[in-house]
Ligand SMILES: O=C(O)CCC(=O)C(=O)O
C-alpha cells in the first residue's frame with residue numbers, strides 16, 4: 001500500500017524533448033501526488049553514486065568524533081551553520097527532543113553578490129579531510145535536481161516553467177546531514193522518537209537515505225504509513241512554504257522518523273535532507289492560479305521567506321524569541 005501512497009517517478013521522462021507526452025505524463029503524475037500526499041520518490045535522478053558515497057563517508061567520520069570536538073563547531077544563532085548536538089531540536093508543539101544530532105551546510109558565499117551578507121558563512125570541521133568538497137558537491141547536485149522538480153511543479157500549476165528560477169537562485173537552502181545514534185535505554189526524554197511528527201518549513205525537501213527504516217507519512221485517512229522506496233530513489237516532498245504559496249493546493253504532509261525495532265534499533269541511522277528554500281526576500285503570496293471560488297485565498301497577508309523561517313525556527317527550539 002505504501003508504494004502507492006508515495007509513487008516512484010522516473011525523472012528522465014521529464015527530460016524527453018523528443019516526446020512531449022512523456023514530459024506531460026511526468027508533470028501530471030508529480031502534481032497529482034503533490035495534491036494528494038505531498039511526497040514522491042524520484043528515480044534515475046542522475047546524481048552520481050560517488051557524490052553520495054563521498055558525502056556519507058565524511059559525515060560518518062565527523063559524527064564519530066568525540067563530543068568535545070563536535071561541540072567546538074556549535075556556533076552562532078540557531079545552529080544555522082555547523083553542528084547542533086543531541087537534545088536541542090524538537091517538533092513544534094512537542095516538548096520531547098528528537099534523538100538526533102546534525103550539521104548544517106548553507107550556500108557558499110559568492111564574492112560581490114549582495115545576498116552574501118544575509119547568510120552566515122559556512123564553517124568546516126578541520127578533523128575530516130574532504131568534508132567541505134564532499135558536502136558542497138552534494139549540496140549543488142541536490143539543488144540542481146530540486147530546480148528540475150520545481151520546473152515540473154510550475155508547469156503543473158499553470159505557471160511558466162521557469163517561474164521558480166529567479167525566486168530560488170540564491171535561496172537560503174540547507175543541507176542537513178543527520179545522525180540518529182543507536183537507541184539506548186534512558187537516552188532522551190521518555191516519549192522521544194528519532195524525529196517527532198512535523199512538516200518541513202521550506203519549499204521542497206530532497207531526502208537521501210530515506211530507504212532506511214523509520215520514515216513514516218501521515219495519510220489523509222489519519223494512518224501512519226512507512227515510506228518504502230527503492231534505495232537509489234530520492235524522496236522529494238512539499239514543504240510549508242510551497243503549501244502556503246499554492247494556497248494549500250499542494251500539501252505539506254506530516255511525517256516522522258520512528259524508533260525502529262531490533263535489529264535496526266542497535267544501529268545508527270544517517271539521512272541527508274536538503275531543504276530547498278526561496279531567496280530570503282521572496283514574498284510568499286498565494287499564486288493567482290491557486291485562488292478560485294472553491295478555494296478562496298487563505299493567506300491574504302504576504303510574508304517574506306525570511307520572516308516565515310524565523311517564526312518557524314522559534315517554534316522548533318532552534319531560535320530564541322526576540323525580547
Ligand atoms: O531522516 C529522515 O529520513 C527524515 C528527516 C526529516 O524529516 C527532516 O529532517 O525534516
Ligand SMILES: [Fe+2]
Pocket residue numbers: 198199200255
Ligand atoms: Fe522532515
